[in-house]
Amino acid sequence: MTKLTLAEAERILAGTLRRGEQLGKALSVAIVDDGGHLISVKRSDGARALTPSIAIAKAYSAAIMERPTNMLYDWAQSNPGFFAQLSTMASHPIVATEGGVTIKRDGEILGGLGVSGGTPAEDQQACEEVLKELGYELVFGG
Amino acid sequence: MTKLTLAEAERILAGTLRRGEQLGKALSVAIVDDGGHLISVKRSDGARALTPSIAIAKAYSAAIMERPTNMLYDWAQSNPGFFAQLSTMASHPIVATEGGVTIKRDGEILGGLGVSGGTPAEDQQACEEVLKELGYELVFGG
Amino acid sequence: MTKLTLAEAERILAGTLRRGEQLGKALSVAIVDDGGHLISVKRSDGARALTPSIAIAKAYSAAIMERPTNMLYDWAQSNPGFFAQLSTMASHPIVATEGGVTIKRDGEILGGLGVSGGTPAEDQQACEEVLKELGYELVFGG
Amino acid sequence: MTKLTLAEAERILAGTLRRGEQLGKALSVAIVDDGGHLISVKRSDGARALTPSIAIAKAYSAAIMERPTNMLYDWAQSNPGFFAQLSTMASHPIVATEGGVTIKRDGEILGGLGVSGGTPAEDQQACEEVLKELGYELVFGG
Numbered sequence: 001m002t003k004l005t006l007a008e009a010e011r012i013l014a015g016t017l018r019r020g021e022q023l024g025k026a027l028s029v030a031i032v033d034d035g036g037h038l039i040s041v042k043r044s045d046g047a048r049a050l051t052p053s054i055a056i057a058k059a060y061s062a063a064i065m066e067r068p069t070n071m072l073y074d075w076a077q078s079n080p081g082f083f084a085q086l087s088t089m090a091s092h093p094i095v096a097t098e099g100g101v102t103i104k105r106d107g108e109i110l111g112g113l114g115v116s117g118g119t120p121a122e123d124q125q126a127c128e129e130v131l132k133e134l135g136y137e138l139v140f141g142g
Numbered sequence: 143m144t145k146l147t148l149a150e151a152e153r154i155l156a157g158t159l160r161r162g163e164q165l166g167k168a169l170s171v172a173i174v175d176d177g178g179h180l181i182s183v184k185r186s187d188g189a190r191a192l193t194p195s196i197a198i199a200k201a202y203s204a205a206i207m208e209r210p211t212n213m214l215y216d217w218a219q220s221n222p223g224f225f226a227q228l229s230t231m232a233s234h235p236i237v238a239t240e241g242g243v244t245i246k247r248d249g250e251i252l253g254g255l256g257v258s259g260g261t262p263a264e265d266q267q268a269c270e271e272v273l274k275e276l277g278y279e280l281v282f283g284g
Numbered sequence: 285m286t287k288l289t290l291a292e293a294e295r296i297l298a299g300t301l302r303r304g305e306q307l308g309k310a311l312s313v314a315i316v317d318d319g320g321h322l323i324s325v326k327r328s329d330g331a332r333a334l335t336p337s338i339a340i341a342k343a344y345s346a347a348i349m350e351r352p353t354n355m356l357y358d359w360a361q362s363n364p365g366f367f368a369q370l371s372t373m374a375s376h377p378i379v380a381t382e383g384g385v386t387i388k389r390d391g392e393i394l395g396g397l398g399v400s401g402g403t404p405a406e407d408q409q410a411c412e413e414v415l416k417e418l419g420y421e422l423v424f425g426g
Numbered sequence: 427m428t429k430l431t432l433a434e435a436e437r438i439l440a441g442t443l444r445r446g447e448q449l450g451k452a453l454s455v456a457i458v459d460d461g462g463h464l465i466s467v468k469r470s471d472g473a474r475a476l477t478p479s480i481a482i483a484k485a486y487s488a489a490i491m492e493r494p495t496n497m498l499y500d501w502a503q504s505n506p507g508f509f510a511q512l513s514t515m516a517s518h519p520i521v522a523t524e525g526g527v528t529i530k531r532d533g534e535i536l537g538g539l540g541v542s543g544g545t546p547a548e549d550q551q552a553c554e555e556v557l558k559e560l561g562y563e564l565v566f567g568g
Contacts, residue, residue, distance in 0.1 A: 005471050028464075038454075038478035041467040045431050049178065049206050052464035053231035076223050084223065093227040120221075147329050170322075177461020180312075180336035183325040187289050194322035233517055333462065333490050337515040360507050368507065377511040404505075 004031070004103065004110040009039040012103070015130040016115055017044055027117035027126065030055035031103070034111050036064045036091060044117070051116040058100030058114030058123075060092040066109055067140045069100030070124060099123030104137040146175055146245065146252040151182040154245070157272040158257055159186055169259035169268065172197035173245070176253050178206045178233055186259070193258040200242030200256030200265075202234040208251055209282045211242030212266060241265030246279040288315070288387065288394040293323040296387070299414040300399055301328055311401035311410065314339035318393050320348040320375060328401070335400040342384030342398030342407075344376040350393055351424045353384030354408060383407030388421040430459055430529065430536040435466040438529070441556040442541055443470055453543035453552065456481035460535050462490045462517055470543070477542040484526030484540030484549075486518040492535055493566045495526030496550060525549030530563040 009031040020027035026044040028051035033039055043052045061069045076083040076096035086094040098120035103111045113131065115123040128138055151173040162169035168186040170193035175181055185194045203211045218225040218238035229235040240262035245253045255273065257265040270280060293315040304311035310328040312335035317323055327336045345353045360367040360380035370378040382404035387395045397415065399407040412422055435457040446453035452470040454477035459465055469478045487495045502509040502522035513519040524546035529537045539557065541549040558564055 003471070006468060007471075010468075033475075035475060037469075037475040038467055039469050041464055042432060042436075043463075043465050045429070045433075048208050049459075049461065049463040050228065050231055050236075054228070057227070057231065080223060084226075087227065087230070093230055095224050095227055097221055097224045145329070148326060149329075152326075175333075175461075177333060177459075177463065179327075179333040179461065180325055181327050183322055184290060184294075185321075185323050187287070187291075191317075191319060191321040332492050334512065334515055334520075338512070341511070341515065364507055368510075371511065371514070377514055379508050379511055381505055381508045 002105070002108060002110060004033055004039060006039060009111075012113060012130055012134060013040055013042050015133060016113070016126050017042060019126040019129060020044060020117065023118060023122055023126075025118040025122060027115055027123075028052040028055045030059040030114045032056070032059045032063050032112050034063060034109050036060045036112070039111065047117045054116035055099075055114040057093045057095050058097065058116065059112040060090070060114070061094045061112070062100035062102045062114065063109065063112030064090065065094060067102055069095055069114075070098050071140060072096035099127060101127040101131055101138070102140065103131065105135070107137070144247070144250060144252060146173070146181060148181060151253075154255060154272055154276060155182055155184050157275060158255070158268050159184060161268040161271060162186060162259065165260060165264055165268075167260040167264060169257055169265075170194040170197045172201040172256045174198070174201045174205050174254050176205060176251050178202045178254075181253065189259045196258035197241075197256040199235045199237050200239065200258065201254040202232070202256070203236045203254070204242035204244045204256065205251065205254030206232065207236065209244055211237055212240050213282060214238035241269060243269040243273055243280070244282065245273065247277070249279070286389070286392060286394060288317055288323060290323060293395075296397060296414055296418060297324055297326050299417060300397070300410050301326060303410040303413060304328060304401065307402060307406055307410075309402040309406060311399055311407075312336045312339045314343040314398045315387070315395055316340070316343045316347045317395045318347060320344045320396070323395065331401045338400035339383075339398040341377045341379050342381065342400065343396040344374070344398070345378045345396065346384035346386045346398065347393065347396030348374065349378065351386055353379055353398075354382050355424060356380035383411060385411040385415055385422070386424065387415065389419070391421070428531070428534060428536060430457070430465060432465060435537075438539060438556055438560060439466055439468050441559060442539070442552050443468060445552040445555060446470060446543065449544060449548055449552075451544040451548060453541055453549075454478045454481045456485040456540045457529070457537055458482070458485045458489050459537045460489060462486045462538075465537065473543045480542035481525075481540040483519045483521050484523065484542065485538040486516070486540070487520045487538070488526035488528045488540065489535065489538030490516065491520065493528055495521055496524050497566060498522035525553060527553040527557060527564070528566065529557065531561070533563070
């Protein structure tokens with residue numbers, strides 16, 4: 001299995017932060033590996049204090065659940081009690097929201113990218129655009 | 143960056159408690175600094191046992207989220223599960239309610255003020271009036 | 285039963301902070317009522333971020349355990365596992381240390397005073413001196 | 427008060443990782459601001475899964491306790507039960523160990539730097555050397 005390197009993670013985060021600058025939004029961004037463990041986190045100047053933790057939760061959820069965090073809405077809504085309990089089994093909260101995307105290449109899951117600080121749509125778009133730009137796969141089954 | 147002093151915090155709290163007396167309500171009031179850490183808390187005689195903790199949560203939320211707690215309703219309603227999880231990443235519950243206002247001067251966030259013990263409208267009004275009276279800024283972007 | 289008023293709590297805290305100034309130490313001080321609920325907390329300018337929480341834990345422990353926190357050492361040492369579990373049943377950690385003293389008058393327990401920010405001996409001395417000066421009782425049975 | 431920028435944090439982390447390379451050690455490094463909130467984290471390729479969390483705890487402890495983590499040994503040893511309870515009042519564990527240093531300039535505390543992955547002595551040396559090289563202050567009172 002290929003491991004995501006720090007250099008690759010930094011390239012993804014740099015691209016994500018650049019999108020934040022274009023949007024005029026101070027973002028926090030995080031990347032975890034395929035086991036859900038942190039590789040890199042950055043908080044832009046002016047981003048709120050909790051945004052790094054939110055970005056980490058999104059990245060972790062996308063990596064560990066092996067799908068983007070916005071694909072967890074249905075589960076969260078169909079059984080909210082059980083969904084909430086998932087987080088008690090995990091190292092970080094499992095979140096159903098925009099802004100967490102699985103990092104995937106050649107069918108392999110390499111980790112997760114999380115973004116916080118913009119609107120939900122902006123967080124999600126920043127994730128998707130940078131991963132697409134750098135050649136990662138964005139297609140996930142239901 | 144300026145730090146809120148204990149003397150300033152006490153002036154704000156005294157003004158807030160004075161409003162409680164005028165309303166005939168026993169209030170609890172709390173102030174945290176820009177990092178969300180406690181500076182001062184007071185419970186009026188007769189205010190209920192949990193009101194200081196509620197005031198602390200409101201002050202903390204307003205400081206850390208960098209906006210009044212009544213601006214968090216939309217987020218809380220649009221994604222209640224995710225909003226609830228924010229509190230697990232924080233030192234105190236992140237609350238979407240009236241009565242927590244960010245303390246801001248010259249565009250800088252200095253901390254948060256929380257009030258509990260009145261009606262939601264009274265808690266909110268007490269926060270806003272005292273901060274306005276003492277020359278703090280009350281305008282926040284969406 | 286007499287209830288400790290906010291005015292009395294503020295008098296005790298003011299006297300405690302004055303001692304901190306004489307010592308050249310930035311203290312945090314807290315008072316809880318006989319049920320362990322917060323009445324007043326103050327962090328002096330320059331006192332570290334966690335000192336209010338430490339002062340609250342000391343005040344709470346002294347009120348709820350009905351004895352100064354330095355009288356809890358023996359228990360903590362004779363059965364540390366059980367002592368640690370006490371905190372899981374409580375609203376704040378039950379701490380065995382200097383700087384938490386029960387507020388008592390006419391044989392009645394009115395609450396607890398906690399001090400943090402000095403050396404353990406300074407925290408303890410500040411508590412005892414101010415309570416003695418203001419006419420509270422400092423004698424506790426084993 | 428000055429805020430530590432992301433650019434400054436990245437410069438410190440880059441210098442720290444460079445020292446790891448010279449030592450042949452895969453390090454994880456973290457920086458938090460003066461309120462203990464994350465600014466930047468990096469895990470070198472090959473560094474163990476928990477090392478970023480360890481680095482965060484060290485950085486947090488040094489910032490929030492306002493002194494290097496190796497100055498917390500005495501406290502931790504003189505009252506281990508109470509010291510352990512500090513972590514329950516904090517956002518991350520308060521650790522007494524090598525490898526966490528307060529970031530200070532012109533007498534102001536700007537945040538904390540944490541390093542994990544080397545021997546305790548290497549972690550500590552990496553922190554101190556990079557902060558010294560970049561002009562931060564390393565002197566702390568007892």
